[in-house]
Amino acid sequence: MTPFLFILIILTAVTHASWNILLKQSDNKILFMRCFLLAGSIIFLPLLFFIDPPKFEALPFLFVSLFIHIFYNTFLFKMYSHSEISYSYPIARGSPTLLLLFLAPLLLGDQVSFYNQIGALVLILGIFTLIFSDGGYRKINFKGLGLSLIVSLTIVCYTLVDAKGARLSNNAISYGIYMFALEGILINIVFSFFFKKEKLTLDFIVKEKYKIIFAGFLITFSYLPILWAFTQANVPTVAALREISILMTSIYGVYFLKERFGLVKVISAALIVLGCVIIRLTTI
Numbered sequence: 001m002t003p004f005l006f007i008l009i010i011l012t013a014v015t016h017a018s019w020n021i022l023l024k025q026s027d028n029k030i031l032f033m034r035c036f037l038l039a040g041s042i043i044f045l046p047l048l049f050f051i052d053p054p055k056f057e058a059l060p061f062l063f064v065s066l067f068i069h070i071f072y073n074t075f076l077f078k079m080y081s082h083s084e085i086s087y088s089y090p091i092a093r094g095s096p097t098l099l100l101l102f103l104a105p106l107l108l109g110d111q112v113s114f115y116n117q118i119g120a121l122v123l124i125l126g127i128f129t130l131i132f133s134d135g136g137y138r139k140i141n142f143k144g145l146g147l148s149l150i151v152s153l154t155i156v157c158y159t160l161v162d163a164k165g166a167r168l169s170n171n172a173i174s175y176g177i178y179m180f181a182l183e184g185i186l187i188n189i190v191f192s193f194f195f196k197k198e199k200l201t202l203d204f205i206v207k208e209k210y211k212i213i214f215a216g217f218l219i220t221f222s223y224l225p226i227l228w229a230f231t232q233a234n235v236p237t238v239a240a241l242r243e244i245s246i247l248m249t250s251i252y253g254v255y256f257l258k259e260r261f262g263l264v265k266v267i268s269a270a271l272i273v274l275g276c277v278i279i280r281l282t283t284i
Contacts, residue, residue, distance in 0.1 A: 001232075001233050001237070005229060005232055005233065006241070008225050008229065009225075009226070009229055009238060009241045009242055010241065010244060010276075011221075011225075012221065012222045012223070012225050012226055012242060013222075013241070013242045013243070013244045013245035013248070014245065014248060015218045015219075015221045015222040016218075016219075016222035016223075016242070016245045017089075017245035017246070017247075017248030017249050017252070018218050018222075018248070019036070019215045019218035019219045019222060020080075020085065020089060020245075020249070021085065021248075021249065021252050022036075022211055022214065022215045022218070023076070023077065023080060023215070024080045024085040026208070026211070028198065028204065029077035029080060029081060030077055030191060030195050030198045031198055031200055031204050032208060032211070032212070032215070033073055033076075033077055033187070033191075034184075034187060034188050034191050034192075034200060035200070035204075035205060035208065035212040036211075036212045036213075036215035036216040036219060037073070037183055037184035037187050037188070037216075037219070038184040038185070038187075038188050039184065039212055039213060039215075039216030040180040040181075040183065040184050040216050040219065040220055041180065041181050041182070041183065041184030041185050042184070043180075043216070043220070044177050044178075044180045044181035044220075045181045047177050047181070048177070048178065048181055051171075051174050051177060052171065052174060053174065053178060054165070054168075054169035054170070054171060054174050054175045054178060055168060055169055055170045057168045057169075058165045058166070058168040058169035058170075058175055061161050061162070061164050061165030061168065062165050062169075062175060062178060062179060064161050065158050065161045065162050065165060065179065066179065066182055066183055066186055068154055068157050068158040068161065069154075069158060069183055069186075069187075070186065070187065070190055071150075071154050072151065072154035072155065072158060073187055074191075075147055075150045075151045075154065076092075076151055078147050079092065079144065079147040079148055079150075079151050082143045082144040082147060083143075083144025083145070083147070083148065085249050085252065086249050086250055086252065087144075088144055088145075088147070088148045089245075089246060089249045090127050090128075090130050090246045090249070090250075091145065091148040091149065091152065092148045092149075092151040092152045092155065093127075093152070093155070093243050093245065093246055094124060094127035094128060094152075094243060094246065095149065095152035095156075096152050096153075096155040096156045096159065096239060097120060097123065097124055097127070097236070097239050097240050097243050098120075098124050099152075099156050100156060100159060100160070100235055100236045100239045101117065101120050101121075101236045101240075103156065103160065104160065104163070104234065104235040104236050105236075107160055108160065108163055108164060108235060110234035110235050110236060111234065112234055112236050112237065115278060116234075116236070116237055116278075116279055117236075118278060119240065119275045119276070119277075119278030119279035120236060120237070120240040120275065120279065121275075122271055122274055122275035122278060123240050123243065123244075123271065123272050123274075123275025123276060123279070124240075124275070125271055125275075126267075126268045126269065126270070126271025126272035126273075126274070126275060127243060127246055127268070127272060129264060129267060129268035129271060130246065130250055130264075130268035130269070130272070159235065159239060160235070162175075162179075162227060162230065163230040163235045166227045166228070166230045166231055167230065167231050172227040172228040172230065172231050173224065173227070173228060175227055176223065176224040176227040176228075177224075179227075180220055180224070188200075226238060226242065237279055240275065240276075240279055241276055241279055243272075244272060244273075244276055246272065247269055247272055247273075250268075250269065
């Protein structure tokens, strides 16, 4: 793995945590999600006239991924409505890392070295240590926990599908542009039908315009480079490194939710960083 790819994945982790924090902070998560995803569609739709589409073999994976993302986005805003981000986010993001470590070699043929596995397991240990730090598990109700686990399953599904689709597409960036161009439109159609009580108004858009634009940029940069990364490295390694985003939500919890940064959190943070270092040093 080149230093550029490593740094790029870390940067996407920061942007991913950032848009999730913005979503959690929103007073109306359904409308906010509709708006920033639609902003992505508005940005990328014109580009479809200037780029070649993904290869035909990749299109089924693109459409399946869009279908999975409907469930991912639905359960994501529900998760944040029932649990704290500093505890639900690590569960939702940490669990897929462990599952992908075993599923990616079976379904994608990705070869993960022994030391990569050690690094990923150290990182995962840090994640789950963070969840239980300072009695954090007490803040997770059963509904919030269930929603977090459902989100984690959708992440596993779309990660495997997108990795395969990006590799077949012959151009991962084109695959991603088509995805973002269509996702916002699809989500708005589905959400407007199933969540009719939540009316999208001009007043809401004007009030949240800067956050909407910022979140739209963040979500794009948090995943578009990852699709390309899937074509450059094995999925478990990319997924594991990306979960350093969990540190961001922990920092958010300390500074904005006034959570205590105790010894257990220090240890968990050190384990997450150590896991990333092991992966970086042992990945060619």
